[in-house]
Amino acid sequence: MAMQFYASPEQVQRDRSEYARKGIARGRSAVVLTYEGGILLVAENITTLRKISEIYDKIGFAAVGRYNEFESxxxxxxxxxxxxxxxxxxxxxxxxxxxxxxxQTLGAIFTETQKPYEVEICIAQVGSSPETDELYRITYDGSVMDEPGFMAMGGQAEAISNVLRERHDATADLKTALHLAAEALGSVGGENGQTRSLDSKQLEVAVLDRRRKGRAFRRIHGASLVTLLKGEQDVPEGDLGDVDAAPPQQATEKPTVSAAAEEQPAKAPEGDPAEPSDGVNGDGS
Structure with a gap:
């Protein structure tokens, strides 16, 4: 009879934590920080798969780790x-x-399944002022932390957080906040510890704009992102981008009558009375 190996619950939890942390650290980083106009979400991303998304009217989502897991x-x-x-x-x-x-979902997966999710998530909700903004960090084991104005996830998150901690300003404008996020992400990962300069093709950027009514999430890409990164001039608010999928526009000439109602009933052929002529069966019986 084969003997099964025994591992204490503490050892199992440590092994799972180490496995998840290594998987998350292999990925590229993302930062979330507040600024005067809302919340800025920036991720280092060279693919078309998105790490940043809209969840609801005033709520955004950012994640690092295994794409298929945080996408689900x-x-x-x-x-x-x-x-x-x-x-x-x-x-x-x-x-x-x-x-x-x-x-609750990540906590259940971590304790009840053989393999934990290799993900780290930020849920950001924009408020009416920087003091009312909310940033929640959810880790692979279901732990949740309320972050004070900024956070970094994935890769060398601790080194990136040190840059944000020294220079973060909740009253800064969008251009200043974006420069800080790009410099923080580029402060790690270079050869021999050198800093990197990240351009618009290496960044995925979005904001939760507190001045917008309804859906506050907006993506920043293309020429607007290039202009903001160069810092030469401000970008008009209307040129910053829009939500991922806006509601369809209302039709200008929507029909008010169905096609079936417009069809005329067929006329009875001539000589075929609608009622029997003899008041009985119409055949003389």
Whole structure:
């Protein structure tokens, strides 16, 4: 009879934590920080797969790690937010509500499955002022932390956080905040410890704009991102980009009558009375 090896619960948890941390550290980093106009989300990303997304009206999502794992969490979060907003009230969908849901899901996966998720997530909710902005960090084991104005995930997150801690200013404008995020991401990963200069093709950028009504999420890409990174001039608010999928525009000439109602009933042929002529069966019987 084969003997099974025994491992203490503490050792199993340590092994899972070490496995998840190594997987997350291999990926490229992302930073989230507040600024005067809202919340800025920046990720180092050279692919078309997105690390930053919109969850709900005032709530954004950023993640690092294995794409297939955090993408499934993102889709589940969107469905949950839509169902609760439709069933109750849109104001009931908050960043704290979603952070608690992600915490329970990741905690259950970490303790009950053989392989933990190699992901780290940020749920950001923009408020009416920088003091009311909310940033929640959810880790692979279901732990959640309320971050004070900025955070870095993935890669060498500690070194990036040190740069943000020294220079972060919640009253800075968008251009200043974007320069800080790009410099923080480029402060690690260079050859022999040298800094890197990241351009628009290496960055995925989005904001949660507190001045917008309704959906606050906006992507920044193309010429607008290049202009902001160069710092030569400000970009007009209308040129910063828009949401991923805007609602369809209302039709200008929407029909008010269905096609079936427009069809005329067929006329009876001549000589075929509608009622029997003899008042019985019409055949003389």
């Amino acid at each position: 969490l993102r889709r589940a979060g969107i469905r949950m937010a839509d169902v609760n907003g439709y069933s109750y009230d849109r104001r009931d969908v908050t960043g704290r509500f979603l952070a608690n849901a992600f915490t």
